[in-house]
Amino acid sequence: MPDCLFCKIINGEIPSDKVYEDEIIFAFKDINPKAPVHLLIIPKKHYPTLNDIPDDEMGIIAEIHNVIKKLAHEFGVAESGYRVLTNVNREGGQVVFHVHYHLIGGRQLPT
Numbered sequence: 001m002p003d004c005l006f007c008k009i010i011n012g013e014i015p016s017d018k019v020y021e022d023e024i025i026f027a028f029k030d031i032n033p034k035a036p037v038h039l040l041i042i043p044k045k046h047y048p049t050l051n052d053i054p055d056d057e058m059g060i061i062a063e064i065h066n067v068i069k070k071l072a073h074e075f076g077v078a079e080s081g082y083r084v085l086t087n088v089n090r091e092g093g094q095v096v097f098h099v100h101y102h103l104i105g106g107r108q109l110p111t
């Protein structure tokens with residue numbers, strides 16, 4: 001998607017601090033971290049929001065969570081704890097309209 005920030009990050013047009021990549025998933029450090037560990041995990045395929053993923057393509061969400069689990073170990077927060085979240089549309093707090101999951105940890109998060 002030409003005007004999408006995260007598509008540009010995936011294709012290298014915009015630099016990022018990459019932490020993981022495979023054929024279908026890309027992950028990088030959030031530019032404005034809310035905690036010592038703040039990673040963004042995204043599908044390479046452009047879907048604006050979770051609502052836009054067809055039922056028969058929802059397997060990508062399991063793949064994303066599998067990468068999140070691996071990254072949580074790699075970044076040392078698997079045992080201490082971490083938060084996984086995705087914001088959907090405006091009132092959900094979504095700012096970048098390319099599906100992404102936040103992995104946040106490394107400090108006590110509010111309940």
Ligand code: AMP
Pocket residue numbers: 005014016028029030031032033040086087093094095096097
């Ligand atoms: P959301 O509010 O869920 O759409 O989150 C978008 C996230 O993208 C925010 O946490 C931003 O800090 C992050 N972000 C925006 N631009 C960049 C960028 N160029 N590189 C890394 N993270 C970014």
Ligand code: ZN
Pocket residue numbers: 001004005006007008045046047097098
């Ligand atoms: Zn995109």
